[in-house]
Amino acid sequence: MLGRFDYERPTNLAEAVRLFAETPSAAILAGGTDLLVELRSGRHAPRLLVDVKRVDGLRRLDVGPRGDLTIGAAVSLNELLEHAATRWSFPGLAQAAASIATYQLRNRATVTGNLCNASPAADLAPALLVLGAAVGVAGPRGARVIPVAEFFAGVKRTTLRRGEIATEVRIPAPEPELRSAFLKQQRLRGHDLAVANVAGALAPSTGTLRLAFGSCAPTPILLAPIETKGMSAVAVGAAAAAATLAAASPISDVRASAEYRRAVLPVLVRRVVAELLGGGAT
Template structure:
């Protein structure tokens, strides 16, 4: 049951950040995670600050020189339906497509997905491999936080009291191939048992893999560039990276899967991911 709370609708960022200084206030954009948490007693705000009317939070732009910017009010379906984004950075599109149902994606946002800070957040692995930056705003102005420093634990971020995320920036549209994979229990709407994203760029010898739902935060594998530079056989490379992945993850037993099952999926899916992003086709 949702307990009583106050509500205010704002039209400017200043109004929002001022209102968020009050008590246990929370910003409301899509609300697809927040309202569920309120119903379950996980989150108990005394004030909801409706930010949907703030025009600057609807920013959605991309070009090869300035990268990609996605505002806090940009819905997942807006991301999915953008043909230019699909062409320039398909891993973002594919990650968004894996979340929930069409109806929920009409409300849910990319920013909300990472602010919820679930270990299984489907947008997080792609943002990690793309070196995304999270831009937060408060009464003292804006600050920029690398995505790897933003999520600090289960339902925990580095946001300070009264701050809200206004946009996510991807500084450079990646060269090379990307891929997103997700294992879930059922078809349709379900949280990830394991998810992961990868990027391989032979020109710069860059190889990145990030794994979700196997630790309290997404796990960006380390030391892959040297392997990519030195191991030319794709199967050997896939095996090496899969073993690194097994050493990096810390899965748990829960209602979606056992830790042992997750480790099996991590091994198999990492090899599949590496084969996909290093394929010459």
């Protein structure tokens, strides 16, 4: 038994918001791959679970007319990975999703839940940050949209207000020929949380490079855009690595020391830059 709590499975969003907002200690259940572990350990003991998987509209996985993508809060990582348009338009996002946990867990774990869990190591966070994604939110005071860049408030904390439910992740239409990539350093070649992760997106027409990284600060971090026109891949890689290290504040934990993270982070950044810009990898 994972504790004593009530369970509700609303089918419309207004009801889900009401249940979640009215109950002093309620938790949203989507995939449950993080929540159920916390319930089992006793770290989290809510009185009510609001299962949002059957709420109308939250299973949507829609490509808009200009290529923008909306991923409902009940969409699993494997459903995202099986979505051809995602793999074609956003390969960095697909790489990040494929790197998470195991096939069984990816059948449960959701895209939105990976953000809402607000782990500093969340692999989808850097991949979504470089795409300019945002989180659609419904709450007692109505709906709003939070850019992923403003979604994380700290370790395991988001900027969702009391009673608000994340309903979807929105990725804007990609710039023409947008390239994206994701790399992750793990303790072992297999299923593990990131020691460090790095995502990049390059718009070839403008030469603007966006980079984000995780597991090396209290939250995933998006760097200021880097202009690459007229620069070699090596020069861009060096500049990006320096900017990344300046923004990083890694700690030592069970997965790696701060020193190791500082050593490996610039390597991942240079490799992502090399993959996006071409030229030799380091």
